[in-house]
Amino acid sequence: MYTKKRVVAMLLAGGQGSRLYALTKNVAKPAVPYGGKYRLIDFPLSNCTNSGIDTVGVLTQYQPLVLNEYIGNGQPWDLDKMNGGVHVLPPYETQAGASWYEGTANAIYQNMRFIERYDPEYVVVLGGDHIYKMDYSKMVDFHIANNADCTISVIDVPKSEASRFGIMICDDQNQVIDFVEKPKEPKSTLASMGIYVFSWDKLKKYLIENEEDANAKRDRGETWSKDFGKDIITSMLRDKQRLFAYEFEGYWKDVGTLDSLWEANMDLLSPSVPLDLYDPSWKIYSRNNNMPPQYVGDNANIENSMISEGSEIDGTVDFSILFSGVTIEEGATVNYSIIMPGTVIKSGAVVEYAIVGSDSVIESGAKIGTSPENVENRDDWGIAVVGHNVTISENKVVEPKQIIGESI
Amino acid sequence: MSVNYNVLGLIFASMHDSYVSELTKQRTMGSIPFGGRYRLIDFPLSNMVNSSVSEVGVITKSNYGSLLDHLGSGRDWDLSRKKGGLHLLPPYSQTGGIYKGRLDALNNVWSFVEHSNAKYVIMANCDVITTIDFNPVLKQHMSSEADITLIYSKGIHDSEKNRCSTILEFDADNRLKDVLVDPQITGECNIWLEMFIISKDFLKKIVFDAASRNQSSFTRTILQGKKDEYNIMGYEHKEFFTRIDSVQNYYLANQLLLDTEKRNALFKKNMPVYTKIGDNGPVKYGLESNVKNSLIADGCIVEGTVENSILFRGVRVGKGTVIKNAVLLQGTKIGKNCSISSVITDKNVQISDEKVLTGSETYPLYIGKDGRI
Numbered sequence: 001m002y003t004k005k006r007v008v009a010m011l012l013a014g015g016q017g018s019r020l021y022a023l024t025k026n027v028a029k030p031a032v033p034y035g036g037k038y039r040l041i042d043f044p045l046s047n048c049t050n051s052g053i054d055t056v057g058v059l060t061q062y063q064p065l066v067l068n069e070y071i072g073n074g075q076p077w078d079l080d081k082m083n084g085g086v087h088v089l090p091p092y093e094t095q096a097g098a099s100w101y102e103g104t105a106n107a108i109y110q111n112m113r114f115i116e117r118y119d120p121e122y123v124v125v126l127g128g129d130h131i132y133k134m135d136y137s138k139m140v141d142f143h144i145a146n147n148a149d150c151t152i153s154v155i156d157v158p159k160s161e162a163s164r165f166g167i168m169i170c171d172d173q174n175q176v177i178d179f180v181e182k183p184k185e186p187k188s189t190l191a192s193m194g195i196y197v198f199s200w201d202k203l204k205k206y207l208i209e210n211e212e213d214a215n216a217k218r219d220r221g222e223t224w225s226k227d228f229g230k231d232i233i234t235s236m237l238r239d240k241q242r243l244f245a246y247e248f249e250g251y252w253k254d255v256g257t258l259d260s261l262w263e264a265n266m267d268l269l270s271p272s273v274p275l276d277l278y279d280p281s282w283k284i285y286s287r288n289n290n291m292p293p294q295y296v297g298d299n300a301n302i303e304n305s306m307i308s309e310g311s312e313i314d315g316t317v318d319f320s321i322l323f324s325g326v327t328i329e330e331g332a333t334v335n336y337s338i339i340m341p342g343t344v345i346k347s348g349a350v351v352e353y354a355i356v357g358s359d360s361v362i363e364s365g366a367k368i369g370t371s372p373e374n375v376e377n378r379d380d381w382g383i384a385v386v387g388h389n390v391t392i393s394e395n396k397v398v399e400p401k402q403i404i405g406e407s408i
Numbered sequence: 409m410s411v412n413y414n415v416l417g418l419i420f421a422s423m424h425d426s427y428v429s430e431l432t433k434q435r436t437m438g439s440i441p442f443g444g445r446y447r448l449i450d451f452p453l454s455n456m457v458n459s460s461v462s463e464v465g466v467i468t469k470s471n472y473g474s475l476l477d478h479l480g481s482g483r484d485w486d487l488s489r490k491k492g493g494l495h496l497l498p499p500y501s502q503t504g505g506i507y508k509g510r511l512d513a514l515n516n517v518w519s520f521v522e523h524s525n526a527k528y529v530i531m532a533n534c535d536v537i538t539t540i541d542f543n544p545v546l547k548q549h550m551s552s553e554a555d556i557t558l559i560y561s562k563g564i565h566d567s568e569k570n571r572c573s574t575i576l577e578f579d580a581d582n583r584l585k586d587v588l589v590d591p592q593i594t595g596e597c598n599i600w601l602e603m604f605i606i607s608k609d610f611l612k613k614i615v616f617d618a619a620s621r622n623q624s625s626f627t628r629t630i631l632q633g634k635k636d637e638y639n640i641m642g643y644e645h646k647e648f649f650t651r652i653d654s655v656q657n658y659y660l661a662n663q664l665l666l667d668t669e670k671r672n673a674l675f676k677k678n679m680p681v682y683t684k685i686g687d688n689g690p691v692k693y694g695l696e697s698n699v700k701n702s703l704i705a706d707g708c709i710v711e712g713t714v715e716n717s718i719l720f721r722g723v724r725v726g727k728g729t730v731i732k733n734a735v736l737l738q739g740t741k742i743g744k745n746c747s748i749s750s751v752i753t754d755k756n757v758q759i760s761d762e763k764v765l766t767g768s769e770t771y772p773l774y775i776g777k778d779g780r781i
Binding site: 035037075278283284286288291293294296298301302303304317321 | 445690702719
């Protein structure tokens with residue numbers, strides 16, 4: 001017996017996150033650490049809880065171990081519920097055979113039974129790799145007020161960046177007229193944030209249609225896809241369904257690349273970025289690992305940084321984000337960098353403009369990354385990246401843009 | 409075995425409240441904040457959980473609202489269980505009013521103890537802070553066939569500074585020879601950590617015996633009165649411990665955590681100290697922050713200078729402010745250009761800009777909960 005839920009959220013935890021490379025070798029993208037004590041998935045999960053959505057399906061099929069363990073019974077996000085709660089939904093085998101998720105729309109199609117159990121009126125579809133605080137209940141209200149079939153949240157982006165996003169073209173009533181994925185010459189600056197509200201009956205109809213269409217195309221040897229933006233939204237527009245753009249004002253960042261992950265962390269240190277992690281009315285919840293408070297030693301020199309529990313700092317830390325259980329020895333320097341949980345930076349090591357994954361060791365005298373000012377040709381400069389569980393031996397150098405996945 | 413159903417834990421959450429009356433005005437010993445993000449009860453409770461004990465009773469006395477709020481269902485200690493789990497035991501005496509000593513308290517909660525399937529009972533207070541694995545103590549208790557095994561540590565007792573210490577003396581066979589309460593001596597001795605192991609059957613005997621004679625003090629009636637009759641043995645805990653028996657010692661106990669060796673003895677990697685989760689952001693250090701030799705909990709925003717201090721969750725230190733040798737409890741907000749040294753601020757104290765507050769290290773200035781300066 002399942003009680004009815006007005007709104008059910010489906011979180012597309014995505015695939016491999018291949019552009020995050022060394023950081024997603026054994027970890028699904030939503031489980032990538034962010035902001036000193038969070039993982040990416042904490043943001044959509046906390047937003048759900050804070051918005052009053054208590055039933056969430058997490059669709060995942062890549063390296064599920066860490067993500068499954070992290071989500072557990074959902075208790076850190078208050079999503080351990082008798083009715084509803086958070087459920088990790090991996091692909092499964094049926095009498096008709098087994099199949100991997102063949103795109104975002106197919107992932108939800110394969111889990112229609114999960115949604116139907118709660119008999120919802122609206123389904124919120126979310127991504128797992130965006131950093132933002134958003135009240136989804138307001139977006140659902142907007143959806144209802146417009147008598148919409150689908151509402152897509154959009155953010156106004158600079159014109160120069162618009163060609164990187166899915167762009168919505170709207171009339172003056174916010175109704176979507178057209179949608180173009182990564183247009184060369186964008187006609188609008190309203191970028192899709194990958195957050196949708198659907199009326200469930202409509203979504204269900206289009207999921208089934210898309211599935212049948214795509215399978216038929218596949219049987220005929222034609223190209224096919226089962227994707228949200230590409231197929232579901234396009235079909236709904238074609239059929240003149242009511243699609244609306246819900247304009248979001250606030251901080252939103254896609255962290256699909258190493259550079260954007262670094263930037264999104266650095267944003268937390270900028271006073272002009274409106275992402276408040278200290279607001280008691282909209283907390284971002286995360287699984288806690290029971291570490292003592294951080295200890296700052298006599299030789300430490302910390303400025304403009306964020307540091308988490310269990311860390312021991314005796315070196316210089318400037319413009320950096322340090323996760324829990326990080327050790328910065330006396331005489332080590334960390335500038336403009338992100339150091340993930342459990343990593344040790346030994347005395348005399350210098351880490352600048354870099355991301356260092358969890359449980360890694362940077363031995364004494366090693367040098368990771370450098371400031372853009374030290375690079376003659378600006379195109380040669382980029383963030384240096386060291387993966388998880390990697391040791392960089394004494395005096396080794398990791399150049400800017402270099403990505404190290406194995407110990408050197 | 410990961411869960412030991414054979415042992416019941418009992419924690420006295422309100423023992424010795426009166427020694428730190430400033431701090432227990434609106435709370436009880438077990439809910440006194442300590443070490444940046446903990447409450448005192450977290451230490452005995454985590455010790456039990458880390459020793460595979462999964463059934464724990466917490467005996468309360470007075471002012472236990474904050475304790476109830478802290479413990480909740482026991483989930484953060486993994487004690488929200490169907491089998492065993494955390495039980496809060498109210499303080500009322502069967503003879504009317506609130507219980508007097510440990511034996512009276514046990515008599516009142518006996519039906520809870522009786523109901524447990526455990527064969528042994530581990531008891532602890534909240535005013536002794538240490539990290540201990542009870543399994544070796546249990547092993548010794550069983551193999552020695554002792555009636556009671558008392559856990560003690562060698563430490564300095566100073567009659568000028570310490571209150572309510574129980575000093576133990578053992579003979580060559582490790583049998584209890586003498587028990588002194590608050591003796592007028594200063595020097596190294598065996599200090600009882602107020603923890604002991606006893607079989608449920610034997611506990612029942614002494615509790616009912618004492619009740620029939622209207623006796624309530626475990627120390628006086630059992631340890632002093634029956635040391636020759638019963639087989640009472642000692643177990644030496646050879647690790648760091650500290651006791652909270654005055655506001656000064658509370659201040660010093662917090663300061664001890666700045667010593668890396670002591671901190672590592674209390675916070676062991678394989679014995680985490682559990683506490684209520686606060687879901688605070690990481691610590692944010694401002695552009696002009698300058699922090700040395702300090703312990704800082706999550707949710708703090710530090711824009712000034714902090715030295716030799718303990719900052720609990722969510723403390724704010726404004727620009728230009730200098731904090732030295734301070735213990736700032738959760739939610740303390742200190743404005744700009746203040747100078748604060750040798751001060752304890754209780755929960756949610758607010759100090760506005762340009763203030764100067766100075767205590768002395770031997771007598772720190774204490775500012776009560778919600779105080780505004």
